[in-house]
Amino acid sequence: MTLEELNNQILKCEKCALCKTRVNVVPGEGSSKSNIMFIGEGPGKKEDELGRPFVGSAGKLLDKLLGLIGLERKDVYIANVVKCRPPQNRDPLPEEVDFCREWLDKQIKIIKPELMVLLGRHSMDRFLPNHKISIDHGKPKRLNGQVYYPIYHPAAALYRNGLLEDLQNDFKKIPKILEIIKEERINNKKGKEGKAEQIKLGI
Ligand code: SF4
Secondary structure, three states, X not given: OOHHHHHHHHHOOOXXXXXXXXXXXXXXXXXXXXXXXXXEOOOOHHHHHHOOOOOOHHHHHHHHXXXXXXXXXXXXXXXXXXXXXXXXXXXXXXXXXXXXXXHHHHHHHHHOOOEEXXXXXXXXXXXXXXXXXXXXXXXXXXXXXXXXXXXXXXXXXXXXXXXXXXXXXXXXXXXXXXXHHHHHHHOOOOOOOOOOEEOOOOO
């Protein structure tokens, strides 16, 4: 199945109650061939209106952050843990994340990103449970062969003083992480199964 075929299925999904309040489903967008996926929490008001991820003020910041490392949206794939907007932008409920799990898993299986950048704590909880974003942001981890990189959500950096600098600094580490992943691929390093291991950046 192609990513486009999958996303067409997602557009028709009515598996959880969020289908009743959404305007549009927001499957994700970007390059299906990218080696980086950015995973946010869920669509906000603007995203719900337009059916596209990260198009509001947090999205504008994400675009600027991508620019810091010489990337544009078309170079990466951007998706969310839940594909429909939780009313009033509340946190997604655990059951909504569970219902939507299959869709994100299938997208990841098709894209096969080398690096998954987890934007904020809901995204981090989905892949790296029992971690804390305030402690673990900016620290890439390998789990079952996949490299995850938790960082603050751009929306949090817009509303909380001091987080923007952390977010910019964490973003600037992405090229180095990709370099390490490439070296490790050459050396066929996979890490321990079932245990999140921190990747040392040496910077
Ligand atoms: S949030 Fe996910 S599971 Fe729920 S209706 Fe939307 S696409 Fe389906």
